[in-house]
Amino acid sequence: MNDAPSNNTKAMTRVTHKPVAERRAVVVRFCGDSGDGMQVAGAQLTYTSALAGNDIATFPDFPAEIRAPRGTLAGVSGFQIQFAADEVLTPGDEVDALVAMNPAALKTNVSWLKPGATVIVDDDAFDDRGLRHAGYDANPLEDGSLEGFDVLRAPVTSLTKEAVAETGLGRKDAERCRNFFALGLVYWLFGRDMQPTLDSIEAKFGEAEGGAVAAGARKALNAGWSYGETTEALERSYIVPAAKLPPGRYRNLTGNEALVLGLIAAARLSNKTVFYAAYPITPASDILHHLARQRAQGVRTFQAEDEIASVTACIGAAFGGAMAVTGSSGPGIALKAEALGLAVMLELPMIVIDVQRGGPSTGLPTKPEQTDLLLAMFGRSGEAPMPVLAPAGPGDCFDTMIEAWRIATRLMTPVMVLSDAFTANGAEPWRVPELSELERIPVTHPETPPEDGPFKPYSRDEMLARPWAVPGTPGLEHRIGGLEKKDGTGNISYDPANHQHMTDTRARKVENAQALIPDLEVFGPETGDVLVLGWGGTFGACREAVQIARTEGLSVAHAQLRHLNPFPKNMRDILGNYRHVLVPELNSGQLSAVIRARLEVPARSLSKVQGRPFTVHEILTRIRELCAGETTA
Amino acid sequence: MNKPDIIPEPMPADYATDQEVRWCPGCGDFAVLNQMRKVLASIKAKRENTVFISGIGCASRFPYYLDTYGLHGIHGRAPAIATGLKRMRPELDVWVVTGDGDGLSIGVGHLVHALRRNVNVKILLFNNRVYGLTKGQFSPTSFPGQISRSTPFGSVLEPLNALTTAIAANASFVARAVDTQADTLSEVLHRAAAHKGSVFVEIYQNCHVFNDGVFEYAKDKKTRADHVVELADGQPMVFGANRDKGLRQKGFGLEVVSLGDGVTEGDLVVHDEQAAEPTLAHLLAAMRHPEMPEAIGVLRAVERPTQNELMGKGDAPMKTQEEADRDLETLLKGKDSWVVE
Numbered sequence: 008m009n010d011a012p013s014n015n016t017k018a019m020t021r022v023t024h025k026p027v028a029e030r031r032a033v034v035v036r037f038c039g040d041s042g043d044g045m046q047v048a049g050a051q052l053t054y055t056s057a058l059a060g061n062d063i064a065t066f067p068d069f070p071a072e073i074r075a076p077r078g079t080l081a082g083v084s085g086f087q088i089q090f091a092a093d094e095v096l097t098p099g100d101e102v103d104a105l106v107a108m109n110p111a112a113l114k115t116n117v118s119w120l121k122p123g124a125t126v127i128v129d130d131d132a133f134d135d136r137g138l139r140h141a142g143y144d145a146n147p148l149e150d151g152s153l154e155g156f157d158v159l160r161a162p163v164t165s166l167t168k169e170a171v172a173e174t175g176l177g178r179k180d181a182e183r184c185r186n187f188f189a190l191g192l193v194y195w196l197f198g199r200d201m202q203p204t205l206d207s208i209e210a211k212f213g214e215a216e217g218g219a220v221a222a223g224a225r226k227a228l229n230a231g232w233s234y235g236e237t238t239e240a241l242e243r244s245y246i247v248p249a250a251k252l253p254p255g256r257y258r259n260l261t262g263n264e265a266l267v268l269g270l271i272a273a274a275r276l277s278n279k280t281v282f283y284a285a286y287p288i289t290p291a292s293d294i295l296h297h298l299a300r301q302r303a304q305g306v307r308t309f310q311a312e313d314e315i316a317s318v319t320a321c322i323g324a325a326f327g328g329a330m331a332v333t334g335s336s337g338p339g340i341a342l343k344a345e346a347l348g349l350a351v352m353l354e355l356p357m358i359v360i361d362v363q364r365g366g367p368s369t370g371l372p373t374k375p376e377q378t379d380l381l382l383a384m385f386g387r388s389g390e391a392p393m394p395v396l397a398p399a400g401p402g403d404c405f406d407t408m409i410e411a412w413r414i415a416t417r418l419m420t421p422v423m424v425l426s427d428a429f430t431a432n433g434a435e436p437w438r439v440p441e442l443s444e445l446e447r448i449p450v451t452h453p454e455t456p457p458e459d460g461p462f463k464p465y466s467r468d469e470m471l472a473r474p475w476a477v478p479g480t481p482g483l484e485h486r487i488g489g490l491e492k493k494d495g496t497g498n499i500s501y502d503p504a505n506h507q508h509m510t511d512t513r514a515r516k517v518e519n520a521q522a523l524i525p526d527l528e529v530f531g532p533e534t535g536d537v538l539v540l541g542w543g544g545t546f547g548a549c550r551e552a553v554q555i556a557r558t559e560g561l562s563v564a565h566a567q568l569r570h571l572n573p574f575p576k577n578m579r580d581i582l583g584n585y586r587h588v589l590v591p592e593l594n595s596g597q598l599s600a601v602i603r604a605r606l607e608v609p610a611r612s613l614s615k616v617q618g619r620p621f622t623v624h625e626i627l628t629r630i631r632e633l634c635a636g637e638t639t640a
Numbered sequence: 641m642n643k644p645d646i647i648p649e650p651m652p653a654d655y656a657t658d659q660e661v662r663w664c665p666g667c668g669d670f671a672v673l674n675q676m677r678k679v680l681a682s683i684k685a686k687r688e689n690t691v692f693i694s695g696i697g698c699a700s701r702f703p704y705y706l707d708t709y710g711l712h713g714i715h716g717r718a719p720a721i722a723t724g725l726k727r728m729r730p731e732l733d734v735w736v737v738t739g740d741g742d743g744l745s746i747g748v749g750h751l752v753h754a755l756r757r758n759v760n761v762k763i764l765l766f767n768n769r770v771y772g773l774t775k776g777q778f779s780p781t782s783f784p785g786q787i788s789r790s791t792p793f794g795s796v797l798e799p800l801n802a803l804t805t806a807i808a809a810n811a812s813f814v815a816r817a818v819d820t821q822a823d824t825l826s827e828v829l830h831r832a833a834a835h836k837g838s839v840f841v842e843i844y845q846n847c848h849v850f851n852d853g854v855f856e857y858a859k860d861k862k863t864r865a866d867h868v869v870e871l872a873d874g875q876p877m878v879f880g881a882n883r884d885k886g887l888r889q890k891g892f893g894l895e896v897v898s899l900g901d902g903v904t905e906g907d908l909v910v911h912d913e914q915a916a917e918p919t920l921a922h923l924l925a926a927m928r929h930p931e932m933p934e935a936i937g938v939l940r941a942v943e944r945p946t947q948n949e950l951m952g953k954g955d956a957p958m959k960t961q962e963e964a965d966r967d968l969e970t971l972l973k974g975k976d977s978w979v980v981e
Contacts, residue, residue, distance in 0.1 A: 441969075
C-alpha cells in the first residue's frame with residue numbers, strides 16, 4: 008500500500024494480543040495546554056492514519072495565546088481528526104476518543120463527546136491545583152459527571168517520567184514527552200504502525216541533547232503503546248480499514264501548504280517567478296513560512312514593513328512582469344484596500360489571499376469565519392470589482408491558486424482568494440497530480456511597438472484585457488497611475504463619458520471571467536425541495552449533511568460555489584430548480600444577500616458566527632425543517 | 641530609423657512626453673523636471689530601462705512628464721512599489737519622486753525601510769514645507785509659526801527633519817539641493833544616478849502659491865552664500881559671501897566661527913562623506929536656518945550591500961524548462977507521499 012521512505016532501524020511493528028474490533032470511522036480529539044504538543048500529536052496521528060490508507064479530515068483548534076497561564080481554560084489547544092474506511096468530508100461533529108491532558112482540557116471539550124466515548128485523561132494532572140485552575144469544585148473523574156463515558160485514568164505524567172528516566176532528560180524535558188506517551192496509547196487503541204512516527208522523531212530531534220530528546224520521545228511513545236496493551240481498563244482495540252481512494256500518489260496537505268504548492272505550480276505553468284510579499288498575521292503567516300523555504304523553486308519572499316507595503320510591493324513587482332502574490336487575513340486585507348483599488352485601476356495581474364478569521368478588528372485570530380466576502384467583493388473605494396474565488400477545502404487550495412493566476416493573467420486583474428482558518432490549518436489526503444495533468448498558463452508580453460502609431464497601454468483584446476508591457480522593453484515606454492485614464496492611450500482623462508466607459512469596462516472585464524470558469528455543478532437531483540449552496544470551508548459539512556438527508560429520502564441537492572465573483576453562467580438557472588436555496592455561511596448571510604440582490608433568488612441563510620465550523624447536524628436539521636414544513640420562501 | 645548606424649546623442653527633449661505639464665506657473669517643480677531631463681540625457685539613460693515611481697501630491701505628477709516607464713501610485717507608497725519592482729527587476733534604474741507630505745507623513749514608514757534595506761532606488765523628496773495639491777495645509781516639515789489653512793493661528797509643532805530621518809535609517813547616500821540652483825542640483829542628481837544603493841535627496845522647492853519664499857534665504861543670490869554651506873568632500877567647511885566663515889567642532893556639535901584672528905581653515909571641520917559612522921552627516925543635516933547655515937550637497941555617500949545583493953544571494957539560478965518541471969514534480973510529491981493502487 009505504501010512506499011513511504013521508511014526506517015533505517017527496522018524496529019518493530021508491535022501487535023496487540025487483545026481482541027480487535029472493526030470501526031468504519033473514528034473521531035479522535037487531543038487536547039491539553041498550548042505547550043503540551045497537542046498539534047504535534049495530532050499531526051502524527053494524521054500522517055500515520057493517511058499512511059494506513061484511511062481518508063481523513065482534521066481540525067486544529069488552538070488559542071491565540073502562545074502560552075496562556077498553565078492549566079487554565081484559556082490555554083487549551085485541541086486537535087481533532089476523523090479517519091475512516093469511507094469518504095471523509097469533515098473532522099466530525101462528535102468525538103469517539105478524547106485525550107485530555109489536564110482538567111481544563113476535559114472541561115472545555117467534554118461537550119463534544121459522543122455517548123459512550125472513550126475518555127483518556129492524565130490522572131496525574133487531576134490534582135487540587137489542576138482542578139482549581141480549571142474551575143472544578145469537585146474532581147469530575149470521581150463525582151459521577153462522566154457517567155456514560157468509558158473513562159481511562161492513565162497516570163501519563165508519572166509513566167512518561169519513568170519511561171524516559173534513563174535518557175538523562177531533565178524533569179521539564181521529560182514532561183514534554185507526555186504527548187508522545189498519549190500518542191502511543193492512541194496508536195495502540197487504533198492499531199497504528201508506530202514506525203512512521205519513530206522516523207519523524209529521528210528526523211525532527213536527531214542529535215538534540217546528544218540524542219536524548221529523540222530517545223525520550225521514542226521511549227514515551229512505546230511506553231504509551233505498552234500501557235494500552237497491559238492495562239486492564241482497555242479490553243480491546245479498534246481497526247479502521249483502509250478507504251477506497253482513487254488510485255494515485257497521495258500526501259497529506261494543509262490548506263496553507265496546498266496554496267503554496269499551487270502558487271509554485273502556477274508560476275511554473277506560466278514561466279514566471281513568484282514574488283510573495285506579506286506581513287505576519289494569523290492565520291496566513293504559514294504561507295509566508297512555507298514559501299520562504301522554497302527559494303530553490305525560484306520563489307522570492309518579502310516580509311514587508313506593513314500590510315500596505317506588501318501589496319504595493321506586489322504592484323511594483325507586477326508592473327515589472329512578475330507573478331505577484333500577497334496574503335493576509337481580514338484586518339490586513341482592510342489595510343490593503345486602497346492599494347487594491349490601484350491594482351484594479353492599473354489593470355495588473357496579482358493574487359490576493361485572504362485567510363479569513365473571526366472579526367471584526369482583531370476578533371478571533373485563530374478561529375474560522377467567512378465574514379470577509381463582502382469586503383473581498385466591495386471593500387474598496389469607488390467601483391473596483393475583482394474576481395473572487397474560494398477553495399472548497401485544503402486540497403482544493405492547490406487548484407484554486409492555478410485558476411486564480413489563469414484568470415488574473417488572462418484578464419489583467421487582481422484576483423481575491425478567500426480561504427479561512429479552518430481550511431488553512433485543516434489537512435486531508437491530496438492526490439499528487441502529474442505535471443502533464445496541469446494545463447500551461449500562456450502569458451505574453453508585447454515586445455515591439457505597434458506599426459500604426461504609438462503604443463497604447465490601455466488597448467484591449469476580445470476579453471477586454473490590456474497588454475502587459477513591462478519595463479525594459481524599448482519603444483513601449485508608458486505611464487500608468489491611479490488617476491482615471493483615457494481608454495486606449497492611458498493618458499489622464501477627466502472626461503465624464505470616458506469615466507463611465509472605463510467604469511463599465513472594468514466591470515465587464517471581470518464579468519468576462521464567466522467564460523473562463525466552469526458551470527456550477529450539482530450533487531444530487533437536478534430539481535427538488537432544497538439546494539444547499541455552500542462556499543469555501545463549509546464544503547464538507549454541507550456535502551455530508553446532504554448525503555445523510557438523501558439517505559433519509561429527502562429531496563435535497565448540494566452545490567459548491569467556488570466562484571463568488573462573477574457567479575457561474577448557469578447559476579440562476581440551477582437555483583431556480585429548487586423550492587428552497589439554503590446558504591450555510593459562517594457569517595450573517597453575506598452570500599445569500601448577494602444572491603438575492605444579483606440573481607433575485609430568495610436564498611435562505613443559515614448563519615453561524617461563533618468562530619467554529621458548522622457541524623453536519625446543524626445543516627441537516629435545517630434541511631429537514633425546510634423539507635418538512637415550509638412550502639414557499 | 642533612417643540611419644541605423646548613427647546613434648544620436650540623447651537630448652533632454654527626448655525624455656519629455658506629449659503630456660501638458662500641469663503645475664502652477666512658476667512652481668519650483670519645473671526647474672527640477674528640466675534638470676532631471678538634462679541629467680538623463682547627460683548620463684545617456686536608456687528610456688526603456690528607466691522607471692519613475694511616485695505617490696500622491698504635486699511632485700508625484702513627475703512620471704507623467706518623462707518619456708520613460710512610470711507609475712503614479714497612491715499616497716506615500718512609492719518606496720514600497722519601487723522595492724517590489726527592484727527586487728524582481730534589478731537591472732532597471734528606478735527613481736522615486738515624493739514630497740514632504742507623501743514621503744515624511746503618510747509614507748514615512750516605507751521611506752525609512754527602503755533606506756535601511758538599501759534598495760537600489762533613487763528617492764527625490766521635494767520639500768516645500770506645505771501640502772500643495774490639497775491646497776495649503778501645514779506639513780510635517782512646516783516650522784512653528786507657519787500660518788496655513790489648517791493652522792490659522794500658526795503651527796506649533798516641531799517639524800520632522802528629512803535628512804536626519806534618512807540618516808537615522810542608515811541611508812547610504814544623503815544629499816540636499818535647491819530647485820533653482822542648477823549647478824548643485826545637477827551635480828547631486830549625477831551622483832545620485834551613479835550611487836549603488838539607496839539614494840535620498842531632499843530638494844528645497846518653492847511653492848509660490850501656498851508657501852512662497854520659505855527657502856528664499858537659500859535661493860537668493862545675494863544672501864545665500866551666508867546661509868548655506870556647500871559641501872565638498874575632503875574640504876574644510878568654509879562659507880559666506882567672502883568665504884570668511886566656517887564650521888568648527890564644539891563639544892559634540894558644530895559652531896560657526898569667523899576666519900581670522902587666529903582662526904584658520906585648519907581649525908575647521910573637514911567634510912568626510914564616507915565616514916562609516918553617520919555622526920558628522922547627522923550634525924550637518926540638523927543645522928537649521930537662521931541659527932546655522934544649512935548644508936547643501938552630498939552629506940553622506942557610503943558603500944554597503946544593497947537589498948538585491950543581500951537577498952539575491954539566495955535566488956535560484958536559471959533553470960531549463962525540463963529542470964524546472966522536474967523540480968516542481970519532486971516538490972509536489974513531497975517526502976511523505978504514498979501510492980494507492
